[in-house]
Amino acid sequence: MIQEIPAQELHEERFIAEKVKALQETVADGCAINALSGGVDSSTVTMLGHQALGDRLKTYFIENGLMRQGEAQKVVQLFAELGVIVEVVDARDEFLAALKGVIDPEEKREAVTQTFYNKVFGRLVRQSGVKYLLQGTILTDVDETVAGIKRQHNVFEQLGIDPKEAFGYHILEPLVQLRKDGVRKVGRALGLPAELFSRIPFPGPALAARIIGEVTAERLDTVRNATAIVEDLLKDTQTFQYMAILHQDRVTGIHEGKREYGQQIEIRCWDSLDARTAQPTNLPFDLLTKLAQEIIANVSGVVSVTYNITSKPPSTIEAI
Ligand code: XMP
16 A cells, blocks of 8 residues: 655655655665656656666667657756766667557557566667666556556556566655655656756557557657647646647548548547646637637648547546
8 A cells, every 4th residue: 555645745855855765775786777767756756766876777768669759869968967867778669569469558658667667678778787777656656557447658567567576676666655746846846947846747559549549650740749739739728738639530521622631640648637637728719710710720631620528437647
């Protein structure tokens, strides 16, 4: 049973000191590795790990081809400014191969999980000889996995999976008592810039969680381009999270005077405190219209843009 620390009761400095000490004791004079995706949780755990272990923590950015535009360069640069060296591992082909032909949401999540933990990290661990993987699992990930809502790609122990047996290394999860609001407080106290600690959440399976149906390089480009537009136009809204989702169904539209059986993008924008429940943001209609115009004008093949007006539950924040 994980003892939750609600954000209002969190004493960041004390929390950091305790977790730094625990990491130092566990890893002792060994080394650990971690994957930094640039999301709030992995950025915070990276800073925590570096405070505890310094150069004995090696940080990787796994370029899985499922990330947002320019993400690898952005993350490497932001962390270089914080004194953390991030090595980029190009695993795009491996992830695309694992996702080929996969349509079922849980199978898609499982394909990302296995490629990440078994293949890519398994290899990195074998090459570097480390015993520990540090990761930013939070309580919401665990709750939803245990409740059977979604298999969050980073949750194992609570499902009876021993990472040491399954993958050959131990997983350390210092943020697992926190929810997103608590993680942001810790990230800020660890010196992350607001650009990182207040960043909107982004899921572990990345853009694969936002493609309904098969994930292909072309469909990734479509959702990536739409995501860039949505993130740019909604960045000043002070909402919890916003995203573009690519649907599997096609719809009839008109393109340059001709009928086009095209693609459909769904926009979601959420008000939420901790992702457990969420409400669609009441965005001004003018802004919604602008989003549609920009997506239609700049994302080829898209002929329809919709806005989600369903709360979580029964919706979930991501599409798969
Ligand atoms: P859902 O879609 O389950 O999302 O309502 C709740 C929150 O969690 C994020 N999310 C994930 N985060 N690994 C993560 O680290 C995952 O597999 C994952 N799936 C969803 C989602 O973006 C939202 O903020």
